[in-house]
Amino acid sequence: MPDTLKEIISLEDCFPIVIETGKIARQADGAAIVRAKNTILLATVVVSKEIKNEINFLPLTVDYREKYSASGKIPGGFIKREGRPSDEEILTMRLVDRVLRPTFSESFRNEIQIMISLLSYDKTVLPDELAGLAASTALSVAGIPFNGPISEIRIIRVNGKFIINPSLDQLEKADIDLIVGASEHSIIMIEGEMKEITEKEFLKAINIAHNAIKPQIEAQKKLVKKIQKNRFFDFKENNRENPSLEKEFLEKELFSFSYEKIYGMYKDLLDKKTRSIQEKTILNNFKKKLSIEEREKNEIFIDQYYEEIKKRVVRHMILEEGIRLDGRKSQQIRPIWSIVDYLPEVHGSALFSRGETQSLTTVTLGSSLDANKIDNVIMENQEKFYLHYNFPPFSTGEIRPIRGVSRREIGHGNLAQRALKNVIPDNNPYTIRVVSDILESNGSSSMATVCAASLALMDAGIAIENPVSxxxxGLFTDKEKKVILSDIMGEEDGFGELDFKITGTKNGITACQMDVKKIQGLTNDLLSQILMQALEGRLFILKKMLETLPKYRNKQKPNAPKIYTFxxxxxxxxxxIGPGGKVIQEIQSCTDTSILIEEKGDMGAIEIIGKDYQKMKQAINRIKEITFVPEIGKIYKAKVKSIKDFGAFVEISKGVEGLLHISEIGWKRLNNIEEELNIGDIIEVKFMGIDEKNKKMKLSRKVLFPRPKN
Known part of the structure; x- marks a missing residue:
């Protein structure tokens, strides 16, 4: 049996984590097992030995899959095997990708595939908080050059106490839920949701998380030292690092030809579409100077270097001249306008525009039957609030095939959903589906989605007391300068060091997503400055939103379903329900409603859905009649149904009859009940309780009258 090399990670107030390598998946370039209690993940890394010079990005693929067998389940549905990844798996892939991608050299062009599998699941340890550690360990033991190791942890807060890598039960009680990814010296990635916390509380959570990550990084370093082997092959940097004389000449020629033209064009403060056309014109004019042979041979290289020239121009303008591509100052927000009730037949809608980014968002209200059902390895749940984000190609003036929902769309939709979910009232009876269609995009489309969704929810009559913006x-730095940008555009995202999305109400932060492009230098002080500038910006945006709709509408639209729960x-x-559903079907048919019943603990939760409140009221009354339970001491109006020698049978609720004994009709002695009562009379009786002997109701009428004085 092969030897297993392992390290144990001990964290304060947290379960031990074991990382190991050497026993399984030995054909991969790197493989690692991560164990925490009975949760086990396998991460493998395979790297191509060939450099892909024809691309200008890091060819990294991260795949994360949860085996149903890990929790003793068999996949549901017709096909009994794992298929396409779930949204939850895709979100975990993104968490790992986003923390690893910045750690590679910009010139690294070897294709990398990282595969992470959940092999065993312990319900007290969530696997997504260990996936980054598993991937980094596999990369480290493979000897692949990256600026790691890194790791990720989840940090939550419950009743004021911070908890590292919590269980699912603990997570459900948290007011802070963050996944933090970091290197030994710097935060790289943050994602999570919060219940309106302050910037100070946010920073405290990040600091605690980073301190918990450092022992995980140290353990990876120790594990690597135990491996007695050289790097499995020598990596060669991309040819951009060591260009040929021909390419050096082309660089100088392209720079000389295009830099001033790009700079002058950017200084004209053009809109995105015009700017894009002129960028292509400058590049094409340079290519026309080349021979056909030169152009075909070096076209990919020229395109890549042209992007670098554009980047240098943008960075120079921002860092040296304080000028942004649209003429704004660093803290300035783009022009904002918005409309609500834009689509008259939907339950709620808003059109929100900020600069050249625009979201058309709709809200649809439904019943519990419309809840988003989650059934995966980790949990079975129903979401009564969910948000979908669509990013069509026309929003950026592009043509591309539509092949389902992209990872980016899933990630952006999840961020917006988490930003809003905690401001939905607890007593909201509806299932709410929000859909954001991005109609224009020049940066910050997910944040436009949050703003538009807040307005659309208020337009739909959802009682949001604290709207979210x-x-x-963004961040641009050099050796001496740091410029923090508010409300970044596309180029500022692509050419800068940071993309930090922050959402919140007037009271505090509700969600965030941060990606650092360069892993060094994001200190606490700098992060604090970014947060405070973001606070100023999002409060300004919130003010603009509330100018359109200051408060949620006090009722739903006429065509929205009405829901009553009890x-x-x-x-x-x-x-x-009745025999074979006879009773409930008859109620639904007569009242034109839909009735849902769900057992919850000792109670049955009733949900009545309809369009006519009067008919809904009929259904409510019918059910209350069936489920009527009299209260001791309460007075009821009763109808005399029949008379016997020993008393009268009276109906205190439909179908609920009891005996009013002759001795309880009045204080005087009766020889004939009909001296006092007749069939059909409406009288008042008091419910005195249940007779212990015969288990029947005890009713009295005489106690409602003064006792005669003898």
Whole structure:
């Protein structure tokens, strides 16, 4: 049996984590097992030995899959095997990708595939908080050059106490839920949701998380030292690092030809579409100077270097001249306008524009039947609030095939959903589906989604007391200068060091997503400055939003479904449904409603959905009649249904009859009940309780009258 090399990571107030390598998946370039209690992940890395010079990005693919067998389940549905990744798996892939990608050299062009598999799942340890550690360990033991190791952890806060890598039960009680990825010296990635916390509380959580990451990095270093082997092959940097004499000449020629032209064009403060056309014109004019042979041979190289020239121009303008591509100052927000009730037949809608970024967002209200059902390895759940984000190619003036929902769309939608979910009222009876269609995009489209969704929810009559706004922050640095940008555009995102999306209400932060492009230098002081500038920006945006709709509408649109919810004793569920569903079907048919019943603990939760409130009221009354339970001491109006020698049978609720004994009709002695009562009379009676002997109701009328004086 092969030897296993391992290290144990001990964290304060947290379970031990074991990282190991050497026993399994030995054909991969690197493989690592991560164990925490009974949760086990396998991460493997394979790297191409060939350099892909024809591309201008890092060819990194991260794949994360959860085996159903890990939790003793068999996949549901017709096909009994794992298929396409779930949204939750894709979100974990993104978490790992985003923390690893900045750690590679910009010139690294060897294709890398990282595969992470959940092999065993312990319900007290969530696997997504260990996936980054597993991937980094596999990369480290493979000897692949990257600026690691790195790791990720989840940090939450419950009742004021911070918890590292919590269980699912603990997570459900948290008011802070963050996944933090970092190197030994710098934060690289943050994502999470919060319940309106302050910037100071946010920074405290990040600091605690970073301190918990450092022992995980140290353990990876120790594990690598135990491996007695050289790097499995020698990596060669991309040819951009060591260009040929021909390419050096082309660089100088292209720079000389295009730099001033690009600079002059950018200084004209053109809109994105015009700027893009002129950028292509400058590049094409340079290519026309070359022979056909030179152009075909070096076209990819020229395109890549042209992007670098554009980057240098943008960075020079921002760092040296304080000029942005649209003429704004660093803290200035683009022009904002918005409209609500834009689509008259939907339940809620808003059109939100900020600069050249625009979201058309709709809200649809439904019943519990419309909840988003989650059934995966980790959990079975129903979301009554969910948000979908669509990014069509026309929003950026492009043509591309539509092949399903992209990872980016899933990630942006999830961020916006987390930003808003905690401001939805607890007593909201509806399932809410929000859809954001991006109609224009020049940066910060996910934050436009948050703003548009807040307005659309208020337009739909959802009682949001504290609307949410969002802003994307950027950062440009050199050796001496640091410029923090508010409300960044596309080029500022691509050419800068940071993309930090922050959402919140007037009271505090509700969600964030941060990606650092360069892993050194994001200190606490700098992060604090970014947060405070973001606070100023998002409050400005919120003010603009509230100028359009200051408060949520006090009722839903006429075409929105009406929902009424209440509880009944669990013992009555069968009576409401009836034999073979006869009773509930008859109520639904007569009242034109839909009725849902769900058992929750000792109660049955009733949900009535309809369009006519009067008919809904009829359904409510029918169910309350069936489930009627009299209260001791309460007075009821009763109808005399029949008369016997020993008393009268009276109906205190439809179908609920009890005996009013002759001795309880009045204080005077009666020889004939009809001296006092007749069939059809409406009288008042008091419910005195249940007779212990015969288990029947005890009713009295005489106690409602003064006792005669003898």
């Amino acid at each position: 969002g802003i994307s922050m 509880n009944i004793p669990k013992d009555f569920i069968g009576a409401v």
